[in-house]
Amino acid sequence: MDLIERYLGAVRWNLPAxxxxxxxxxxxxxxxxxxxxxxxxLGRSLDQREISVLLxxxxxxxxxxxxxxxxxxxxxxxxxxxxWLALRIVLAIVLVIEAFRFGGRVIASAAPLAQTISxxxxxxxxxxLLSAALVTLAFAVMERTGWLSDYLRTWKPESLPSLPRxxxxxxxxxxxxxxxxxxxxxxxxxxxxxxINWMPRESDVLIQAAxxxxxxxxxxxxxxxxxxxxxxxxxxxxxxxxxxxxxxxACAAGTAAICAILYRSGQLATVIPVNAxxxxxxxxxxxxxxxxxxxxxxxxxxxxLQCGVELWQIYRERRN
Amino acid sequence: xxxxxxxxxxxxxxxxxGSLVLAVLVALxxxxxxxxxxxxxxxxxxPIEESALYPLLRRLETQGLLTSEWRExxxxxxxxxxxxxxxxxxxxxxxxxxxxxxxxxxxxxxxxDE
Numbered sequence: 001m002d003l004i005e006r007y008l009g010a011v012r013w014n015l016p017a018x019x020x021x022x023x024x025x026x027x028x029x030x031x032x033x034x035x036x037x038x039x040x041x042l043g044r045s046l047d048q049r050e051i052s053v054l055l056x057x058x059x060x061x062x063x064x065x066x067x068x069x070x071x072x073x074x075x076x077x078x079x080x081x082x083x084w085l086a087l088r089i090v091l092a093i094v095l096v097i098e099a100f101r102f103g104g105r106v107i108a109s110a111a112p113l114a115q116t117i118s119x120x121x122x123x124x125x126x127x128x129l130l131s132a133a134l135v136t137l138a139f140a141v142m143e144r145t146g147w148l149s150d151y152l153r154t155w156k157p158e159s160l161p162s163l164p165r166x167x168x169x170x171x172x173x174x175x176x177x178x179x180x181x182x183x184x185x186x187x188x189x190x191x192x193x194x195x196i197n198w199m200p201r202e203s204d205v206l207i208q209a210a211x212x213x214x215x216x217x218x219x220x221x222x223x224x225x226x227x228x229x230x231x232x233x234x235x236x237x238x239x240x241x242x243x244x245x246x247x248x249x250a251c252a253a254g255t256a257a258i259c260a261i262l263y264r265s266g267q268l269a270t271v272i273p274v275n276a277x278x279x280x281x282x283x284x285x286x287x288x289x290x291x292x293x294x295x296x297x298x299x300x301x302x303x304x305l306q307c308g309v310e311l312w313q314i315y316r317e318r319r320n
Numbered sequence: 321x322x323x324x325x326x327x328x329x330x331x332x333x334x335x336x337x338g339s340l341v342l343a344v345l346v347a348l349x350x351x352x353x354x355x356x357x358x359x360x361x362x363x364x365x366x367p368i369e370e371s372a373l374y375p376l377l378r379r380l381e382t383q384g385l386l387t388s389e390w391r392e393x394x395x396x397x398x399x400x401x402x403x404x405x406x407x408x409x410x411x412x413x414x415x416x417x418x419x420x421x422x423x424x425x426x427x428x429x430x431x432x433d434e
Contacts (some may be wrong), residue, residue, distance in 0.1 A: 023378070026399045027355065030370060033355040033396075059371030067375030250333075 004031055005050060008057045023068060031058065074140050079148045083139040083284040087132060087215050094131045096308060098124035103304045104297070106260045113260055152194030179231030187224045205284055213266040216258060222244045223254040248314070252307035259300035340368055342418060344376060345411045348386060351402040353393070377401055385410055 008024050008031075015023055034054060039045055046054070058064065066072060075083050102120045109116040141149060155254045188194060213220075230247035233240060303306060347357055352375055361368055368376075378383045380386045385407035390399050403411065 019378075023374075025397070026374065029353075029396060029398055030355050030374070059369060064371045064374075067371055068378060 003051050003055065004028070007031075007058075009062060010061035011065045016069050020069075027064070030053070034058075054146060059236065071144065073143070075136070075143050078152075079139060079143050082148065083135070086139070087135050090131050090135050091128060093126055098127050099304045100301060103256050103300045106256055106300075110264075113257070113264075115261075117257075173235060175237040176231040178229055180235065183224055183228035183231060187221065190221055190224060196288070204275040205281065206274055207269050207288075208272055210265065210267040210269055212262060212267070216261065219254070219258060223251065223258060225317050226251050226254060238317075241317065245311055245314050248307050248310045252303050255303040256300045259296050259303075262292070263296045268296075337420075339378065340366060340372075342411075342414050344368075344380065345385065345403060345407060345414070346374075348401050348403045348407075349411075353398040353400045355398075357401065359381070380407070400419050415425070 008028060011027060012020055014022055031054070035046055035051065038050070038054065102124050105120040105123075106113070106116050111119075189196065226247060230244065230251055233244050233247055237243070267289065269288055271281055271288065273281050326347075340361075343361055343364070344357070345361055347364075352360065354370075354377060357368065357377075358368060358373055361373075375387065377388075381388055381401070385404060386401050387404045388399050388401045389395050393400075
């Protein structure tokens with residue numbers, strides 16, 4: 001009988017207040033009737049193991065007690081579509097904001113890169129979880145207060161917003177073809193297959209790549225190769241959407257990381273004098289450095305934004 | 321195919337869930353306590369989990385469709401349920417609805433066969 005007491009004790013903890021004793025008295029009577037019936041059929045008393053099996057058949061205490069509560073779902077089936085829509089919208093907005101914050105922190109923070117990425121990721125994950133929790137909480141309150149019933153009774157078709165029609169974006173093959181061709185050309189130049197003279201012959205200065213580029217030689221090559229793979233996948237296997245999404249995220253993350261390293265290095269290029277004087281030289285170097293201060297974060301932000309747009313398009317392709 | 325089997329089982333449970341309330345109300349035209357009610361439903365081919373039946377009885381009682389009382393039977397105190405006057409009236413309406421749905425589906429099914 002100890003087992004039955006333990007079982008009913010566990011049920012008691014989760015019952016709604018008020019009718020606890022009455023409900024438990026009834027459950028005890030039902031369990032005892034079942035035990036009696038089995039004992040009668042077997043012609044002997046049930047042992048502990050058999051009583052345990054019977055109680056298990058009766059149901060988990062939390063399930064049994066849960067049935068007596070008025071509210072048995074945090075968000076019911078009627079409210080769920082509204083909740084799901086709101087959750088997706090809020091998370092998409094937070095994701096875009098967090099992507100910018102992430103990029104900004106990675107590029108501009110003075111702390112070591114790995115530490116900044118870890119902190120920025122943790123901050124983004126916390127924001128997303130907190131937003132999801134707040135939306136869920138808000139809708140749980142709506143479920144409890146019956147807001148939806150009032151709304152569904154009073155809404156009018158005239159009050160619906162005029163939304164643009166969702167249409168499948170025609171597949172443009174020109175973009176990935178151009179991406180593959182330019183990517184291969186850029187990779188060839190980067191790997192030294194051919195040389196382009198950027199400076200005019202009669203220039204007073206020479207512009208030389210900063211030493212940081214030597215350290216970034218292979219990462220940049222890998223990033224260009226990943227970009228070619230992304231465009232090739234979009235062109236040749238458009239149905240492989242998880243692969244395309246993965247390559248898109250990898251390219252954006254790689255670009256953001258390289259931008260961060262370049263920004264922290266403080267210099268993209270060094271100006272070497274040919275005929276220029278010191279003042280002219282300092283002026284050109286300063287101009288280059290300012291362009292880097294503005295241009296590198298901008299490239300990082302635009303890349304992340306483009307990745308977001310591409311992921312959205314891949315998602316829309318899946319829906320259509 | 322297992323997926324089809326799962327789908328059928330899910331739909332079958334959904335279909336039966338709604339009809340169980342009606343079955344309980346019909347069975348409680350005659351006074352019964354929970355244990356015998358469950359046995360009679362099972363004998364009629366409508367088994368119901370205890371964890372679902374007893375909360376359902378409480379809900380129907382709170383809604384005024386059932387009345388209950390504790391009484392001694394076979395040397396044990398048992399809670400007996402039966403249909404209230406309001407319950408009788410709601411049951412009559414529900415049975416009418418049930419029959420109408422059944423006839424409509426049969427009519428549609430017959431048309432489909434033609």
